[in-house]
Amino acid sequence: xxxxxxxxxxxxxxxxxTQTSDDAHDYYTKGDxxxxxxxxxxxxxxxxxxxxxxxxxxNPANRRKLTVIIVGTGLAxxxxxxTLGEAGYNVKSFCYQDSPxxxxxxxxxxxxxxxxxxxxxxxxxxxxxxxxxxxxxxxARESNVYRLAEVSTNIIDQCVAQGVPFARDYGGLLDNRSxxxxxxxxxxxxxxxxxxxxxxxxxxxMERQVAAGTVTQYTRHEMLELVVVDGKARxxxxxxxxxxEIETHLADVVVLASGGxxxxxxxxTNAMGSNVTAAWRAHRKGAYMANPCYTQIHPTCIxxxxxxxxxxTLMSESLRNDGRIWVPKNRDDCDKDPRxxxxxxxxxxxxxxxxxxxxxxxxDIASRQAKNVCxxxxxxxxxxxxxxxxxxxxxxxxxxxxxKAGVEEKYDNLFDMYERITGENPYEVPMRIYPAVxxxxxxLWVDYHLQSNLxxxxxxGEANFSDHGANRLGASALMQGLADxxxxxxxxxxxxxxxxxxxxxxxxxxxxxxxQTSVKERVDRFLSIGGTRSADSFHxxxxxxxxxxxxxxxxxxxxxxxxxxIRELKQAFWSDLKVLGTGDTxxxxxxxxxxxxxxxxxxxLMCIDALNRRESCGGHFxxxxxxxxxxxxxxxxxxxxxAAWEWGGDSLxxxxxxxxxxxxxxxxxxxxxxxxx
Amino acid sequence: MNLTLKIWRQSGPTAPGAxxxxxxxxxxEDMSFLEMLDHLNEDLNEKGEEPVAFDSDCREGIxxxxxxxxxxQAHGPEVTTSCQLHMRSFKDGDSITVExxxxxxxxxxxxxxxxxxxxxxxxxxxxxxxxxxxSAPEANSVPAPRDKAMxxxxxxxxIGCGAxxxxxxxxxxxxxxxxxxxxxxxLPQGQPERWSRVTAMVAQHDAExxxxxxxxxxxxAACPKEIPLDVISQLNKDFxxxxxxxx
Numbered sequence: 001x002x003x004x005x006x007x008x009x010x011x012x013x014x015x016x017x018t019q020t021s022d023d024a025h026d027y028y029t030k031g032d033x034x035x036x037x038x039x040x041x042x043x044x045x046x047x048x049x050x051x052x053x054x055x056x057x058x059n060p061a062n063r064r065k066l067t068v069i070i071v072g073t074g075l076a077x078x079x080x081x082x083t084l085g086e087a088g089y090n091v092k093s094f095c096y097q098d099s100p101x102x103x104x105x106x107x108x109x110x111x112x113x114x115x116x117x118x119x120x121x122x123x124x125x126x127x128x129x130x131x132x133x134x135x136x137x138x139x140a141r142e143s144n145v146y147r148l149a150e151v152s153t154n155i156i157d158q159c160v161a162q163g164v165p166f167a168r169d170y171g172g173l174l175d176n177r178s179x180x181x182x183x184x185x186x187x188x189x190x191x192x193x194x195x196x197x198x199x200x201x202x203x204x205x206m207e208r209q210v211a212a213g214t215v216t217q218y219t220r221h222e223m224l225e226l227v228v229v230d231g232k233a234r235x236x237x238x239x240x241x242x243x244x245e246i247e248t249h250l251a252d253v254v255v256l257a258s259g260g261x262x263x264x265x266x267x268x269t270n271a272m273g274s275n276v277t278a279a280w281r282a283h284r285k286g287a288y289m290a291n292p293c294y295t296q297i298h299p300t301c302i303x304x305x306x307x308x309x310x311x312x313t314l315m316s317e318s319l320r321n322d323g324r325i326w327v328p329k330n331r332d333d334c335d336k337d338p339r340x341x342x343x344x345x346x347x348x349x350x351x352x353x354x355x356x357x358x359x360x361x362x363x364d365i366a367s368r369q370a371k372n373v374c375x376x377x378x379x380x381x382x383x384x385x386x387x388x389x390x391x392x393x394x395x396x397x398x399x400x401x402x403x404k405a406g407v408e409e410k411y412d413n414l415f416d417m418y419e420r421i422t423g424e425n426p427y428e429v430p431m432r433i434y435p436a437v438x439x440x441x442x443x444l445w446v447d448y449h450l451q452s453n454l455x456x457x458x459x460x461g462e463a464n465f466s467d468h469g470a471n472r473l474g475a476s477a478l479m480q481g482l483a484d485x486x487x488x489x490x491x492x493x494x495x496x497x498x499x500x501x502x503x504x505x506x507x508x509x510x511x512x513x514x515x516q517t518s519v520k521e522r523v524d525r526f527l528s529i530g531g532t533r534s535a536d537s538f539h540x541x542x543x544x545x546x547x548x549x550x551x552x553x554x555x556x557x558x559x560x561x562x563x564x565x566i567r568e569l570k571q572a573f574w575s576d577l578k579v580l581g582t583g584d585t586x587x588x589x590x591x592x593x594x595x596x597x598x599x600x601x602x603x604x605l606m607c608i609d610a611l612n613r614r615e616s617c618g619g620h621f622x623x624x625x626x627x628x629x630x631x632x633x634x635x636x637x638x639x640x641x642x643a644a645w646e647w648g649g650d651s652l653x654x655x656x657x658x659x660x661x662x663x664x665x666x667x668x669x670x671x672x673x674x675x676x677x
Numbered sequence: 678m679n680l681t682l683k684i685w686r687q688s689g690p691t692a693p694g695a696x697x698x699x700x701x702x703x704x705x706e707d708m709s710f711l712e713m714l715d716h717l718n719e720d721l722n723e724k725g726e727e728p729v730a731f732d733s734d735c736r737e738g739i740x741x742x743x744x745x746x747x748x749x750q751a752h753g754p755e756v757t758t759s760c761q762l763h764m765r766s767f768k769d770g771d772s773i774t775v776e777x778x779x780x781x782x783x784x785x786x787x788x789x790x791x792x793x794x795x796x797x798x799x800x801x802x803x804x805x806x807x808x809x810x811x812s813a814p815e816a817n818s819v820p821a822p823r824d825k826a827m828x829x830x831x832x833x834x835x836i837g838c839g840a841x842x843x844x845x846x847x848x849x850x851x852x853x854x855x856x857x858x859x860x861x862x863x864l865p866q867g868q869p870e871r872w873s874r875v876t877a878m879v880a881q882h883d884a885e886x887x888x889x890x891x892x893x894x895x896x897x898a899a900c901p902k903e904i905p906l907d908v909i910s911q912l913n914k915d916f917x918x919x920x921x922x923x924x
Contacts, residue, residue, distance in 0.1 A: 086810060101837055272735075586730055
């Protein structure tokens with residue numbers, strides 16, 4: 001063992017895994033092990049400090065000679081653009097929205113974690129690190145997670161200095177609340193709109209740099225290809241979504257901060273435009289896609305109401321602080337008015353099964369238990385198909401405790417939003433919630449420097465895989481996005497840029513021409529298929545397959561079936577797609593076609609990854625791997641590794657992805673079976 | 678329900694536009710207004726007619742992308758965003774007119790999509806606090822009085838959708854501007870740049886071609902985040918102080 005997996009003078013607490021099962025053997029090829037993720041060695045608390053010092057510097061006069069492309073303007077991309085612009089690099093920032101302020105980070109509601117220990121309730125960097133690794137079911141890298149916990153406190157300082165209006169107590173100091181999966185109050189929040197306020201902070205910092213001339217922003221632009229020259233990422237091909245022009249942008253380094261791919265399920269809490277294209281085009285150019293099957297199912301979404309639905313709406317998890325979750329004990333009560341069901345006939349199932357965490361158990365557990373009680377026929381709300389898919393989230397006790405005004409102050413916009421969507425008043429009738437796809441922990445593989453296996457391609461925020469393991473704790477996504485953008489990437493990318501500026505290339509370089517041509521041909525192909533079905537209809541079908549067979553519970557036969565179905569769907573897509581209009585104008589059907597084509601290929605890889613991983617872990621529950629009482633059962637001796645998949649060609653032409661494994665060896669935390677009982 | 682939709686179609690920024698009429702059936706009252714348009718677009722695609730282009734993204738009322746003039750009202754008959762307007766607000770047989778935001782600084786790109794980049798340029802002119810990354814003091818070293826932090830938060834909820842401009846007979850962006858001036862001006866961190874910020878932002882607002890405020894109040898009535906009208910008083914007050922003191 002070498003590099004990240006073994007630390008001189010430190011004792012590994014687990015041994016390297018050896019996989020004995022091989023469920024996906026006919027779908028993939030075995031590749032080399034990843035032996036070095038370039039993490040520093042030594043005691044965990046010193047690693048980031050050591051590395052910041054070791055990383056080479058770029059002097060201020062040289063920075064302006066270096067160009068950095070950043071794709072995406074959410075918390076990770078916006079913060080990185082602002083920070084690298086401030087440092088004096090020449091930054092080109094891209095987003096598909098009409099303004100960077102609309103990136104999907106804006107929709108995050110609950111809060112952001114930081115180990116400030118303002119409540120003096122026993123919090124510390126190590127505890128945040130510990131909770132995150134444990135919450136992620138020991139499938140995250142310990143060096144990365146420790147660093148995340150370490151910089152968390154700087155994030156709050158930074159955001160407060162920018163004018164982010166966090167909640168405060170009467171003395172004017174910052175307030176905290178607690179979130180799922182933890183027993184301390186470390187979550188900073190701006191009512192139910194924390195993501196919005198943090199994003200506006202990053203956006204404003206970035207716009208300040210636009211005015212200063214260090215950042216050039218390209219809005220309504222979508223990255224459609226990565227330019228790789230001599231093995232290094234050197235630029236992107238983007239489509240101007242207004243004029244349709246295919247543009248080439250070259251740089252010394254490329255950063256993808258393009259978010260997650262939960263929309264592969266069609267229905268998710270992601271924004272309509274959130275897509276995998278930037279990451280997937282990089283994957284096809286050689287970047288590894290790690291742990292793609294790790295999907296987070298969020299327990300507190302507004303249940304589906306019908307076939308027309310375009311997306312799902314999340315209710316902040318912070319509601320679980322005060323709301324009590326229950327279903328009727330008796331199936332016969334399911335269609336009754338919940339207010340008429342007496343206390344003794346209610347099953348507060350999370351409080352019953354997990355007395356020490358109660359309603360605050362981690363997301364995967366809360367989600368699965370909700371599904372279980374609905375599968376038992378004790379769900380509430382309207383029948384959708386044969387099932388009632390909903391459980392109550394009841395604020396009666398909280399209203400009695402704090403008064404309606406107290407609850408209003410904490411959550412008002414969430415209650416209003418719920419009423420607007422469902423037509424029911426949650427102050428009077430308990431809310432109904434059901435799990436939905438929310439976030440993905442998988443993403444492009446990166447090393448400790450956030451660099452992918454393609455030199456010059458860095459990946460931040462939800463687009464990379466590194467910090468959340470198999471399950472993300474609440475209020476950790478905002479923390480990771482801003483940690484990467486403000487503090488980690490600016491300190492790691494300089495070590496790479498110290499070798500720059502790299503030899504100039506221009507648009508006539510054969511690799512650039514080839515990338516340009518492939519984008520143009522792809523656009524022309526979408527427009528010329530001339531079939532009968534819209535991209536959306538294929539997307540919906542893909543989403544049904546993914547939810548059914550690669551959703552909350554997965555089994556070997558189900559996943560095999562799903563792979564076959566996706567392959568058939570892919571064939572149908574390329575022969576029966578209908579995209580009207582032309583490529584030289586704003587054409588939303590064309591934009592969607594490109595994204596759906598990539599989602600189909602990603603969906604296939606997710607199923608292969610899920611099939612290979614014959615264990616239950618975080619949001620990934622394999623039916624074949626459970627304890628006697630139905631809890632998720634990990635197999636560390638087989639699967640304590642990151643699955644990093646290399647593109648191996650189109651499956652319709654006989655291609656197979658190549659699996660590279662990175663062993664997860666812990667030196668600071670002992671792996672334990674998670675228990676929240 | 679069945680509806681008649683009268684929709685502004687315009688193929689490009691310089692092309693002439695016109696209202697086209699479409700019939701749409703099978704509309705459920707649980708649909709959002711945008712899901713109803715998705716439903717229309719599936720029909721149009723099937724018939725070989727190019728779908729109607731409109732902006733939307735989060736569909737949760739927070740990103741500020743959606744921007745429809747529905748029956749002459751910004752975001753339609755309810756005080757919310759177009760994406761959070763549900764069809765239960767309409768009746769079977771209704772005829773609904775759908776147009777893009779109307780204001781000179783918001784030129785039409787296609788159909789119902791307009792260019793709102795003027796808002797970004799207003800923010801670039803000074804809508805921020807200059808705080809370099811990594812140089813921030815400990816967060817609790819500068820307490821912010823709770824009532825001021827609350828007021829800052831209440832107006833910081835502006836989503837930048839532009840409904841205020843579309844609703845204003847003068848095409849003024851004063852509510853948008855006032856919200857930002859008030860948000861940053863309420864906090865201790867926003868004080869050093871308070872006066873230079875307001876003059877720069879007002880100058881950019883005017884340069885973009887937004888009109889002046891004559892206290893009509895349509896902006897606050899249309900604002901999906903219910904930003905109060907008094908942010909405009911705050912804007913005027915800060916602007917007056919800044920000009921008087923030579924900023």
